[in-house]
Amino acid sequence: xxxxxxxxxxxGRPAYPLLIVISGPSGVGKDSILIRMRELEVPxxxxxxxxxxxxxxxxxxxxxxxxxxxxxxxxxxxRGELIEWAEVYGHYKGIPTFxxxxxxxxxxxxxxxxxxxxxxxxxxxxxxxxxxFVAPGSLAELRxxxxxxxxxxxxxxxxxxxxxxxxxxxxxxxxxxxxxxADRLDEAVDQIQSIVAAEKARVHPRRVVx
Amino acid sequence: xxxxxxxxxxxGRPAYPLLIVISGPSGVGKDSILIRMRELEVPxxxxxxxxxxxxxxxxxxxxxxxxxxxxxxxxxxxRGELIEWAEVYGHYKGIPTFxxxxxxxxxxxxxxxxxxxxxxxxxxxxxxxxxxFVAPGSLAELRxxxxxxxxxxxxxxxxxxxxxxxxxxxxxxxxxxxxxxADRLDEAVDQIQSIVAAEKARVHPRRVVx
Numbered sequence: 001x002x003x004x005x006x007x008x009x010x011x012g013r014p015a016y017p018l019l020i021v022i023s024g025p026s027g028v029g030k031d032s033i034l035i036r037m038r039e040l041e042v043p044x045x046x047x048x049x050x051x052x053x054x055x056x057x058x059x060x061x062x063x064x065x066x067x068x069x070x071x072x073x074x075x076x077x078x079r080g081e082l083i084e085w086a087e088v089y090g091h092y093k094g095i096p097t098f099x100x101x102x103x104x105x106x107x108x109x110x111x112x113x114x115x116x117x118x119x120x121x122x123x124x125x126x127x128x129x130x131x132x133f134v135a136p137g138s139l140a141e142l143r144x145x146x147x148x149x150x151x152x153x154x155x156x157x158x159x160x161x162x163x164x165x166x167x168x169x170x171x172x173x174x175x176x177x178x179x180x181x182a183d184r185l186d187e188a189v190d191q192i193q194s195i196v197a198a199e200k201a202r203v204h205p206r207r208v209v210x
Numbered sequence: 211x212x213x214x215x216x217x218x219x220x221x222g223r224p225a226y227p228l229l230i231v232i233s234g235p236s237g238v239g240k241d242s243i244l245i246r247m248r249e250l251e252v253p254x255x256x257x258x259x260x261x262x263x264x265x266x267x268x269x270x271x272x273x274x275x276x277x278x279x280x281x282x283x284x285x286x287x288x289r290g291e292l293i294e295w296a297e298v299y300g301h302y303k304g305i306p307t308f309x310x311x312x313x314x315x316x317x318x319x320x321x322x323x324x325x326x327x328x329x330x331x332x333x334x335x336x337x338x339x340x341x342x343f344v345a346p347g348s349l350a351e352l353r354x355x356x357x358x359x360x361x362x363x364x365x366x367x368x369x370x371x372x373x374x375x376x377x378x379x380x381x382x383x384x385x386x387x388x389x390x391x392a393d394r395l396d397e398a399v400d401q402i403q404s405i406v407a408a409e410k411a412r413v414h415p416r417r418v419v420x
Contacts (some may be wrong), residue, residue, distance in 0.1 A: 010345060010387065052277065135220060176219065178412045191411055198408030201386045201401055203343065 001179040008057045018109040018199055019100070019126055019208040020191070023119035024134030025164035026088075027146040031064075032090070033134060036112070036189050044196075045103035047112040049078065049190070052158035066096070083210070084114065084121040089156070093118075101210055109196065116170040123173070128206035130199055132192060133174035137181035139165065144182070228319040228409055229310070229336055229418040230254070231280075231403070233329035234344030235374035236298075237356040239390040239398070240323045241274075243344065246399050247321070255313035257322040260286065276306070291420070293326065294331040299366065305332075313418055319406065323332035326380040333383070340403060340409055340414040343384035347391035349375065354392070 022030050038046060050066040052073045061067045067116040068076070073092040076082050085094025095112055101108040114122060122129055136142040142164055146157045150152050171177060198208065232240050248256060260276040261284045271277045283302040286292050289411070295304030303320055313320040324332060332339055346352040352374055356367045381387060386405050390398040409416065 010381070038392040077352075132411075171220070171413060174413050176408065177413050178411055191407060194407035194412055197401060197404035198386065201388055201405055203381060203384050203387050 003127070004043055014205075015200070016205050016207045017104050017105065017107050019122075019198060019210075020109060020111045020128040020192075020196060020204065021117055021119050021122050021129050021131045022111060022113045022172070023131065023146045024135060024180075025116065025136070025142065026160045027142050027164060028136050029145060029185070030134055033180060033192065034111065034113050036185055040189065042193065043108065044111045045108040047099045047103065047107070047110060048097060049093055049113065050082070050096055051091060051093045052095070053089075061200045073162035078169055083125060086115065086118055088115065088159075095122075097210070104208060104210065110183060116167040120170070126208050126210050128208045130176070130195065130206070132176045132178055132195060133171050133187065134178050134180050135168070135171065136164075137184075141182045154167055154191045215407075220385065224415075225410070226415050227314050227317050228406060228416065229279055229314065229332075229339040229420075230321045230402075230406060231329050231332050231339050231341045232323045232344060233322060233326055233341065233351065233375035233384070234390075235326065235346070236370045237352050237374060238344045238346050239355060239395070240344055242395055243390060243402065244321065244323050249401070250399065252403065253318065254321045255316070255318040257305060257309045257320060259294070259301045259303055260322065261301060261304070262308055274419065277336060281282065293335065296325065296328055299370075303328075306408045314418060324376045330380070330383060333419055334363065336418050336420050338418045340386070340405065340416070341384045342386045342388055342405060343381050344388050344390050345378070345381070346374075347389055347394075351392045378388045 001046055022033060024030055032045060037044065048062060048066050050068055050073065052068060052070045055061065055067050059065065070092065076094065076096070077085055081096055081098070082094035083097045083100060083162070085092060095114065100110055100112065119131055123131055139161070143157065146160055178188050178191045214256055232243060234240055244256060247254065258272060258276050260283065262280045263279060265271065269275065280302065283304070286304065286306070287295055291306055291308070292304035293310060295302060297402045305324065305328070310320055310322065329341055337371050342398055349371070353367065353371055356370055388398050388401045
């Protein structure tokens with residue numbers, strides 16, 4: 001899917017849309033980063049994840065997530081409509097294939113947010129994807145963020161924190177790491193934008209086929 | 211030469227200074243880019259090239275270049291004091307080894323500007339260097355820039371333009387390409403800074419040994 005010539009002197013060298021995967025441990029702030037990027041109107045296509053979990057206050061269906069019933073989710077699995085899915089903390093989450101394919105076909109760079117296990121699957125399916133691991137400023141910050149969210153019970157927070165520590169070990173399978181420090185969200189967003197800019201400046205661009 | 215831990219949760223992962231090579235055809239504006247980066251006080255060490263060519267108006271010895279005599283330059287070659295050198299248009303140009311080594315040892319990222327042939331040498335000596343090719347917005351812009359400089363004769367400009375077209379073919383040996391369009395110098399500088407930021411965000415950092 002070549003998009004556009006980059007420059008006349010670069011003799012018709014094609015550019016390809018990127019598939020940018022934002023991952024990292026639970027509670028690290030992946031959602032906050034994506035919300036901020038959308039506010040900034042960066043020209044990416046943001047893939048909307050499907051989930052069977054209940055909507056949280058302030059969330060919008062079809063924007064933050066596609067909120068679907070468990071029955072509908074199982075149907076999507078059965079029909080092979082998801083690139084990747086997982087059951088996490090009793091709820092389904094998954095990436096609809098058509099969302100990613102359509103966006104890449106339109107030539108826009110595609111951003112998707114996914115947990116650490118899901119990122120490994122994307123990497124297997126699309127080795128040319130740009131894998132970014134979002135790390136917390138510290139584990140204390142991570143706990144604070146989970147507590148502040150107030151959607152989980154104490155036991156859930158403890159469980160998530162222990163899972164998060166385990167998830168940190170997946171870092172080595174990623175290409176880039178971005179710190180999401182407390183009160184410094186924009187630094188994380190800037191870094192992601194730098195990574196995207198650098199990837200677009202590659203002489204030998206990546207080409208994602210899905 | 212580990213520099214600093216990046217973050218407590220990243221368990222003492224070391225960072226290494228980068229060796230950033232800014233190259234591209236003659237007249238593309240490599241010097242302008244470096245001057246602008248210095249004005250912006252980006253925290254890099256800028257390697258000062260040694261040259262036997264005469265100083266141009268506004269240039270400062272030891273800052274823009276080390277201006278040396280042909281005799282002194284030949285002595286530097288004989289003593290193996292240069293990482294790389296070339297005789298271009300009748301003048302010597304070369305990179306003093308100590309400049310690069312000292313800067314890397316101090317932990318700062320090192321930027322050096324070098325012609326396309328020299329970049330190939332650096333790549334051989336330091337495969338972990340970040341090679342950036344600066345391309346002109348168009349060949350007409352390149353000619354304009356060479357004419358505007360007014361330091362070359364008509365024949366020299368024609369010769370340089372033809373060399374520049376040949377030099378464009380080296381693009382494929384580079385990792386990144388940045389366009390330096392007329393009147394959009396800051397875009398080129400921003401792109402270089404994005405590339406550096408992305409390289410610093412690598413989970414598996416490059417380590418230059420020289």
